[in-house]
Amino acid sequence: MSDLQEIINRINDFRDARDWRQYHNPKDLAISISIEAAELLEDFQWINSENALKKNKENIQEEIADVLIYSLMLCSDLDLDVKDIVNEKLKKNAQKYPVK
Amino acid sequence: MSDLQEIINRINDFRDARDWRQYHNPKDLAISISIEAAELLEDFQWINSENALKKNKENIQEEIADVLIYSLMLCSDLDLDVKDIVNEKLKKNAQKYPVK
Amino acid sequence: MSDLQEIINRINDFRDARDWRQYHNPKDLAISISIEAAELLEDFQWINSENALKKNKENIQEEIADVLIYSLMLCSDLDLDVKDIVNEKLKKNAQKYPVK
Amino acid sequence: MSDLQEIINRINDFRDARDWRQYHNPKDLAISISIEAAELLEDFQWINSENALKKNKENIQEEIADVLIYSLMLCSDLDLDVKDIVNEKLKKNAQKYPVK
Numbered sequence: 001m002s003d004l005q006e007i008i009n010r011i012n013d014f015r016d017a018r019d020w021r022q023y024h025n026p027k028d029l030a031i032s033i034s035i036e037a038a039e040l041l042e043d044f045q046w047i048n049s050e051n052a053l054k055k056n057k058e059n060i061q062e063e064i065a066d067v068l069i070y071s072l073m074l075c076s077d078l079d080l081d082v083k084d085i086v087n088e089k090l091k092k093n094a095q096k097y098p099v100k
Numbered sequence: 101m102s103d104l105q106e107i108i109n110r111i112n113d114f115r116d117a118r119d120w121r122q123y124h125n126p127k128d129l130a131i132s133i134s135i136e137a138a139e140l141l142e143d144f145q146w147i148n149s150e151n152a153l154k155k156n157k158e159n160i161q162e163e164i165a166d167v168l169i170y171s172l173m174l175c176s177d178l179d180l181d182v183k184d185i186v187n188e189k190l191k192k193n194a195q196k197y198p199v200k
Numbered sequence: 201m202s203d204l205q206e207i208i209n210r211i212n213d214f215r216d217a218r219d220w221r222q223y224h225n226p227k228d229l230a231i232s233i234s235i236e237a238a239e240l241l242e243d244f245q246w247i248n249s250e251n252a253l254k255k256n257k258e259n260i261q262e263e264i265a266d267v268l269i270y271s272l273m274l275c276s277d278l279d280l281d282v283k284d285i286v287n288e289k290l291k292k293n294a295q296k297y298p299v300k
Numbered sequence: 301m302s303d304l305q306e307i308i309n310r311i312n313d314f315r316d317a318r319d320w321r322q323y324h325n326p327k328d329l330a331i332s333i334s335i336e337a338a339e340l341l342e343d344f345q346w347i348n349s350e351n352a353l354k355k356n357k358e359n360i361q362e363e364i365a366d367v368l369i370y371s372l373m374l375c376s377d378l379d380l381d382v383k384d385i386v387n388e389k390l391k392k393n394a395q396k397y398p399v400k
Binding site for chain 3: 303304311331338340349353362365369392394397
Binding site for chain 1: 105106111114137160171182193199
């Protein structure tokens with residue numbers, strides 16, 4: 001099994017063991033991604049990247065994990081393959097920003 | 101090679117071909133994750149999940165991809181292994197929310 | 201009439217003339233504030249404050265206005281007096297961060 | 301003096317008494333608005349507006365205050381008149397969404 005699918009399965013097992021899917025409609029998952037993204041951003045508030053990494057490395061790691069967890073939940077629930085949607089977006093970006 | 105590493109390599113090749121890493125300090129990557137998270141959220145503004153998926157499925161997919169792309173860039177730049185940080189966070193969450 | 205109440209009345213007249221209050225439940229207004237906050241943030245993506253103001257002054261002004269418009273709608277709908285809630289929060293902040 | 305100017309003066313006195321303006325460049329103020337907007341949004345996570353107001357009314361009020369405080373700081377620092385920028389945006393919106 002791919003490691004990506006393994007991670008997604010682990011995330012799904014976690015929420016199913018707690019019967020949490022009842023809350024996880026796509027709109028609230030999108031809300032959650034924004035909430036966690038802002039918690040990550042808070043680790044950089046008022047300071048530059050270098051100082052943020054010195055001061056908050058551990059929390060930065062946790063908040064990126066939270067963003068990824070909710071994003072992967074949403075992909076799983078909408079039947080989106082992470083590799084496919086990333087490749088499609090990179091292809092679209094390549095047309096918008098061709099290599100000179 | 102794992103599919104996750106393949107995706108990360110593709111993202112890094114994309115930005116290196118355009119010499120974009122000069123802009124990609126961690127603070128601005130965190131900002132970018134928040135920006136894309138809000139663009140995803142906009143697909144659900146004023147409407148419920150069901151109608152959002154009917155109306156904006158294609159854009160939702162693109163915005164999730166954008167959130168993932170910037171998140172994976174940040175993991176790559178901070179030398180964070182996606183599987184490790186997700187597992188650590190799930191373990192921490194399991195202590196906070198034990199299965200009854 | 202206070203200028204603050206004048207601004208709020210103008211915002212309310214705008215949405216009532218278009219019968220938009222039907223969409224403006226508090227949760228979607230909170231979502232909208234986040235969306236506009238991110239659009240403001242986008243004016244500063246990759247660049248420092250000085251360059252952002254040179255490049256995007258007009259749009260920055262519009263996005264701050266959007267954040268304020270949705271925030272004042274929410275205050276109006278929840279019967280919150282702007283002066284009161286700001287004073288209360290400053291008082292709370294003063295206890296957390298006393299002047300040395 | 302207008303009540304709006306009174307509120308802005310109080311906010312400025314607060315940060316000047318603590319010598320905080322050194323941190324308040326426009327980019328970090330924009331970041332702060334996003335952070336507080338997400339903390340407001342968190343009061344509505346997983347639940348509908350009605351239950352959010354029952355459960356979190358006090359915190360909702362504080363987070364709206366935080367969004368307003370940072371927004372008014374930014375207006376003050378960029379010499380933007382709140383009434384003017386709101387009126388301009390409503391005028392622009394009126395062209396985009398004319399009353400039928």
